[in-house]
Amino acid sequence: MSFYSDEDTSDELGTLGWYHHDLSRHAAEALLLSNGTDGSYLLRNSNEGLDCFALSVRAKDSVKHFHVTRKDSSYVFGFNEFANLHDFVYHFANQPLLGSDSGTLIVLKSPYPLRVEEPSIYESVRVHTAIQSGRTEKDLVANAPSLGTKEGYLVKQGAFVKNWKQRWFTLNRYDLKYFKDKMDEEPIRTLDLRACSAVQFDYSQDRVNCFCMVFPERTFYLCSKSAVEGDEWIKLLRWKLSQLRKGR
Template identity: 75%
Template sequence: MSYYSDTSSVDDELESLRWYHFDLSRHAAEAILLSNGKDGSYLLRNSHRGPGSFALSVRASDSVKHFHVTRNSTGYAFGFNEFASLKDFVHHFANQPLLGSETGTLIVLKFPYPWRVEEPSIYESVRVHTVMQAGRTESDLVASAPSLGTKEGYLIKLGAFVKNWKQRWFTLNRNELKYFKDKTFDEPIRTLDLTACSAIQFDYSQDKVNCFCLVFPERTFYLCAKTGVEADEWIRIIRWKLSQMKKTR
């Protein structure tokens, strides 16, 4: 009986891989690896080609390359190579570079990108990724590393001089809170460094509901969300980040 005659064994192996991201899309994989990964970060996801087809997404410098991997009756096929298991595949290419593009870019699988990390309960509704230390296998994941929480959405902001409210698109990544004129704009109006933020809390001083404020040395920013739940999510994730920053100071 071949290694892969037992379908449950195959499924068990996939389930055991912390860097298998199930039905993550190509674009989402690129966004994750470019935002939170590093050169050599990789993940496995299902391919649109159907059952038994996977895509290995690997970050190489400032781009992400995708490689087709096929599961057959004897193992996993990649190009002209075949491996009995996915771990064999990764161990092989941890030392043997992949040819990443027509330009001859060489890629080595260094940092497995986990699909889930344990977080405080306040993070349950927020997509969170984790930092990884240098290593070549999934055993090198750092479970207790500082997390990179991300969030985005529309909020209305009170102007600094002209006291009117305007809708802005906000993005939260690492320790930076940026706001843009609209979701379609590439350049932010301003980037707020959360390392300088001393507090965030609900605010009831305005004539609007679902408001909160961020206190900086030079200014207090007043923001309002569409719902109380949304405002609470922003407060919780930013407050959690502030608490983590205090621990590392």
Template identity: 80%
Template sequence: MMSYFSDTSSNDDELETLRWYHYDMSRHAAEALLLSNGKDGSYLLRNSNEGAGSLALSVRANDSVKHFQVTRKSSGYAFGFNEFPSLQDFVSHFANQPLLGSETGTLIVLKYPYPWRVEEPSIYESVRVHTVMQAGRTERDLVAKAPSLGTKEGYLVKLGAFIKNWKQRWFTLNRNELKYFKDKMFDEPIRTLDLTACSAVQFDYSQERVNCFCLVFPERTFYLCAKSGVEADEWIKIIRWKLSQIRKER
């Protein structure tokens, strides 16, 4: 792995041996990765856009991801009010004192380091996170030039609007558009849902079916059912992440 810094000190070598150091991963990509594939308490270390010597610790807390600045110094690493002479001391501190407090007062537990080399989980079959692994690129570059950031596709069963029957449809999620087709081989969608108009996505228990969730739009609430609870949870998480990004841009 290439070093982000120009010098070849032992601190650089130590940083690059850290299994949960993700080098040039952007803030948006880290959020997508942890929300899609991590769990509460998953965390990773990455380079920050604040400049040379700045790192960021990204931690998943429930359905959001918090980011904390870690500063590299000649004497070691500064994190909050603490300084650590080495990464080993840095990691040992997390093991012995695993609670972090965000600016909102939320306590975040560091439980699961997310390694940069993993056996890809099954969720990657449907959710693909694209990152730009080039020095000098920013989050803005990533969003503009990676149209597939956080995509998903698969069959869902949808409740009709007027005739209340359930029909299987092929769904694709790309950027802020959720499209559904009569079947997978069709090129033209039956309808395209603009997620910028969606106010919420959540599990739904009002229908006489399992593994259902709903998307709330001003003119209609769409009821969808997946083949399993895990699949429904994947759809909810990736759409919820999309909605959070839309709100940030407003």
């Protein structure tokens, strides 16, 4: 895998394929934990000032952040100074950054690219971050692929016997799948959002935090554990539908 992209070659940083300039600390952690592997790393801007960066590295089930400072054309990390980022990466690919509390050595193994073949990986973090900040689906990136992902438990009403059962839901691309339990590999059913005409709050049920999804053959009634969680599901689902309509 190449470390560099084909963008502006006048500045090494601008040509770095794993430089996620404006990615926040929270989003970096979500990205690496959700889609990276042990040793995956990326560089991002630090809020400590100009020429200050943060190297975020996944170490098994956590993400460690290290300060990196640009000094003229070199990069300073702790007591080490490197002429360029290539030397920096080469050094720490062969020498551990440090040992964690559990004795695990942290080594740079694979750069997490800014551009990935599956846009949903990066867009899902951007969508989640936007929703967490209280913005609506209308505030999300207009030209972003409608590929955000989400998962969690929802309570679903049965089709024939109108009882309510907890199910594990996963949303990926245009597929909303639900499983009997989180550990199950095969879904009970897969709903294609391209056939969904509306997602809206529902107050007809004797339950709180409910919303419904309207399909030609059936309307699905779902309830979340909290109003915040329900709002996140609705915003993301509506955003996906809006992107689908734009593509028609």
